Amino acid sequence: MALVGESVRTVTREEVARSITGSKRHIGGMLFVAGTVVALMGTLVVLFVLIAQLITQAWPVITGRGVGFLTDGLSSRPSTIGVWPGLYGSFAIGIIVLIVAIPLGVAAAVYLEEYAPPTKVTRFIVINIRNLAGVPAVIYGVLGLTIFVGWLEPVTSGRTILAAGLAVAVLVLPIVIITSTEAIRAVPGGLREAGYGVGATKWEVVRDHVLPYAAPGILTGIVLSLARALGEAAPLILVGAITGLLPETSLNGPFTALPMLVYSWSGRPSAGTEVDWANVAAAAGLTLVVLVLLFNAAAIVMRNHFERKRNGL
Amino acid sequence: MTFRHTSLTQWVRRTVTLSVVVPLVVLASGCGEFNGGASSSGGSTVFVTGSSTVEPISILVGEFVRREGIAVAVEGPGTGDGFKKFCAGEGDVTGASRPIKDEEVEMCREAGVEFVELPVAVDGLTVVTNRANTVVDCLDSAALYALLGPESEGMRRWSDANDLAEEVGSSFTSLPDMPLSISGPGEESGTYDSFVEFAVADIAEERGTEEYLRPDYVASGNDNLIVEGLNGSKTSLGWIGYAFYVGDKEEVRGLEIVNEEGDCVEPTDETIASGTYPFSRTLFIYVNARSARDNDAVRRFIDAYLGPESDALVRDAGYVPLSESVKQAAFDAWGALS
């Protein structure tokens, strides 16, 4: 046997197998591994091509207009159009999500993890939230149209950013709840026990011990849900974002947001060598992708930072 | 660990407050900054809805008046949808690529919406095929009825329409045997209605069929997607407003249409303006009378629409300016209102 007489060296599993069975390399096995590698490479290549195509198409706009693209308003010509109304709209939606979905979501998570008795009702609420997380975005759009544009018209003035923001807030609410739940669950029980041990009430333990400990995880969840909220377009279409000309941005009038601009500009003609709609659509799409990536990266950085801080203590 | 928690809580509280208050302040003050400085009071915005054919003109006029500080919002859901919104009080102006229908007049009357009809441009509804289609050059209304009318649902090749074309008296009864891929506006579009009016209505009335087109085609409210669909198939057939045809002459070709004298006429600026092209039609805007009276911005917008710059703006959009007499009539109608 080949192993006998060998000097000290690492023997791999494969070599043992081969020497035991005495056969040559297993073609089927190698094909299988190759297959998985192809799958991986394929995924990476697609991502690469997507980003590359986006950047190449957006390039004339980036080099030609620069920051102007971000500050100019809508117009009829791709050479003068900018995404400012979209940025404004997306920004406003983000604020509404922050104000509405975050407190509600974190509060619900706190209740579920700290207060809720293990009854059927609680189980029902948990299942319900998991279901909501899987509901397609367009359904939240329908909800937004009927309730926020329709029933709540006195408050939202109909098809406005407020209604759209609320629809998106409801959409990300389950995500906030789920991520906050996980963050709170990770808090060690000893911390709570210590609090109770010195006579604190449940709320005091939560407020002063559990929440601060879970805060990094909760923050990460918030940032991730904001990233998700930024990219959603279906609810905006249903609530009625404008895709034509929009002169100014306001909270209680016609509105638009970044994903809507990408959607609407993608459908316009792409012809000729000068900056055309395909270019500005790509530029708007790139802006959106960069924003989303920034948020996601911020979440990762925050998570690492707090983990290090906690472990280094 | 626990003795650091207070600072973390305070930090969180501070960050959250800042990240909510600061953006709110920015939002509140940021309204209306990056435009021509128009104030955000409701009375100085103009909301234009309606036809996607007229939309390019309205957008150009809107940009033109932006310099004067007037804010104009424009959308183009379609002539029919535009009227529905308009007669419900939503929208100061609605564009239409066909005249208002009786039912729509009734709708507006019932809702108490008074309006004035103003012609603004001339369009030549263009029947289009792919440039690669070198076989078909000219068609008449009867052939179009046979290819696109209500009795043609299910016809997948041009030659399928030959029998029907002969029945309705077309001169084009040997259409080629090639796939028929149709792209055109949907029923919410005035261009759809215009086409029915031009090509289908008379024959449909004679034969007692519905005044509708066959439904099984790729309908789109987005004129550019229609053109893309036409580009996509070598033997496609469709119809769009002249501006969208002219803007995309790369891959599509306008078919000649037989006029009353029996000649095949190609859609060009000249033939549309002179009326020799049989599918010429007028584009209109309808203005809400109350908006015109109460909203100064609307008045100035319409003044610009009909004013000295209008010819240039209309040409810029790809359409043909009105003749002098029609323009004068429009002036008078507008003058009577304001």
Next chain:
Amino acid sequence: MNLIDLSGDKRRLRRDARMQVALRTAALVSVVISALILFVLVRGAVDFLTKIDLGQLVDSGWYPRRDRFGLSTIVVGSVIVGGIAMLVAVPFGLGTAVYLAEYAPSRVRSVVKPVIEVLAGIPSVVVGYFALRFIAPEVVGRLFDPTQPRNMLVAGIGIGILVVPIMAAVSEDALRAVPASLREASYGVGARRSTTVIRVVLPAAVSGIVAATIIAASRAIGETMVATMAGGLDGSGPFSASPLEPGLTMTAAMTNAAGGSDQVQAGAPFLVLFFTGLLLFMVTMGLNIVGDRFVRRVREKY
């Protein structure tokens, strides 16, 4: 000291009770939302059904403005587009997951995983743009001969790309959940790594992989933007079962139904929005529940 001292400060206890009520209300909001969704959809769907006669639903072709609501058109559209999406997502997603979980050295893993997360974060509108401007002309247009540039194949591929990260992530979790002891036992009897993976790990992770597929399918069917932008039909069109022809999914039908005029809110072409929404909701909910059950089975096993 007596019992009265130990019973606690009344004020703090009251605040604790108030907070409990407030927090419970927050949790119940989610139930309210679910109830509202169901209410809105069902009411609209019932309104719709009363306005039409059921025969219209078995028509051929989806022409809402013509009062023709052939359900088969949009259901088949969703099935074909979703099916193509899964044909793309399962091999790539599962293959990637297997590689990452079983073969990848940790350095490769630490580079690849964030990249997949980037793909997961790309908004669906951007993938829609990519489908419209790249997949349609360069991929489908060159390799096949479609009747229209936008068609169900383009939309299916786009959605497949969108869904690969979910497929990969959940599958990978399932694979990693398989205990090391199973793998080691397999190596112990002399099996190669690939044999181990194919014959031991994959079968053990089947529940999780099925869960991943179902969750991914639910996401694919619920996807709206790519289907609307690249599917080919803008709200109405004839029935088609060929992927190279333009098609209409349930989700795209909904975006177009809502885009119509608001004033005819009581009309069937608008109300069909709720009916289609209810259908979509039930399908995705059904898939989610089944997928969830598989996920829980995985957790229970190990």
